[in-house]
Amino acid sequence: MYSPSLRAHDVFRAAILIGFAWYIASLVKTDSLHYYLAPRMEIWIYWCPVALGFMAVFLLYRAISPEDEANCGCEHPISSSVIKNLLIYGLFLLPLTLGFLLPDRVLGTSAAIKKGFSLSSPLQTELYKENAGGGTSSTQQFMQKKIETSAGLPASTARSSSSSASKTFIAPDAYNEEFASLAGLLYEQPVIQVSPDIFSETIGAIELYKKDFIGKRISLTGFVYKDPQMESTAGSFAIGRFLVLCCTADALPFGVLVHTSEPSNLPNDTWVQIEGMIGTAQVQDQEVLRIDAAEIRKVDQPPIAYVYPNADSVAAFQRANALRTP
Structure with a gap:
């Protein structure tokens, strides 16, 4: 009934x-x-x-x-x-x-503090943890797909860094071959424009070969992130983004340390565009990327504030570079 x-x-x-x-x-x-x-x-x-x-x-x-x-x-x-x-x-x-x-x-500083802000590219950091632990997660599965995608590309595309760049970067393993190709393309740019489409890949490629990129000019956009650890270094903060793999529950906050000649009065979550020189700094006994800022401009928050992994960062860079080239 x-x-x-x-x-x-x-x-x-x-x-x-x-x-x-x-x-x-x-x-x-x-x-x-x-x-x-x-x-x-x-x-x-x-x-x-x-x-x-x-x-x-x-x-x-x-x-x-x-x-x-x-x-x-x-x-x-x-x-x-x-x-x-x-x-x-x-x-x-x-x-x-x-x-x-x-x-x-969008997620901001408060979420970054709870999740833990990283001064390294999540794609590099998570991949290292997974390889060390012998596990397989969504990050490693995504990187495996990138390897398979790169393997299916024409030879001219796969060897773009060695054929068109004056400096060739050697990948330490199969998972970093795409970073090596991207690094070769980035190295030739007078000013490295960090595109949102390949934000994490660009930072990861520069980080992998940080010694070679010291002194190169770079321009990127993100939100201001400060914590006591950074405030202990005069004039330092981080410019960050959230990398989203599937949903915001797995969002990974990361960014690059920024050094200014004067103490910064920019509040947290302020969106800025920074141009400066690439350098390095020691943070908790770890060498990380640092930008010595020459220009800092406040900008509006972009319509899509998060960044996402790109299945083919080399092709995405070439498309973006073609649009910028007159």
Whole structure:
């Protein structure tokens, strides 16, 4: 027997599904998915409102449909405990309510402090940890795909650094071959423009061959990050970005140390564009990249503030460089 209480549960569940469908559809309509997901994951979300809508329609139909003949032994009774039902539905209602009430905003310094801000490229740091531990994670799987992609490229593209650059960089292992090719292209630039499309790859390539890039000019954009460790060095802060692999839950805050001739009064989370010379500094007995800033300009936060891994950073650099070249 399909009791009125069971029909009420179906109506309530349908309402929750419609709420989630409405919320996701609003994110798609306002182009706000990038606050939560990497672009390569967004395609899996586009059709969620449709699927959730069909599920809601089925529940509503079951709630108003005529009573079926009982089939004893095949039912899954709902708990009669009010507290248990409130807890279960609360698990869905709480995030849905917060999603509608809280504004969409990018992660900033407060999240970077909690996650731990790195002065090294996450692609390099995580890869080193995974190789040392013998594990395989999403970062290493992504790097493996990059190797496979590079292996399938024409020989002229794969050897671009050795054929067109005056300096050839030797990769220490297979995982760094793309960084070596990218480093050769970056080395030839009078001013290295760090594109958001290959932000982490560019920093990773320079970091891998930091000794060779000392004295080269560089320009990049990011948010200001300060902590007591950096404030102990006069005029130092970091310019950072969040690298998102799948969603903002796995976002990795990282950046480059910036040194200025005078103490900086820029508050945290200020977006700036910096141009200066590449150098190095010692932070907790670790040699990291440092930019000796020649110019610091405040800029607006970009529409898409996060950066993402690129499957072919060499090709992306060549496309961007072709657009900049008159």
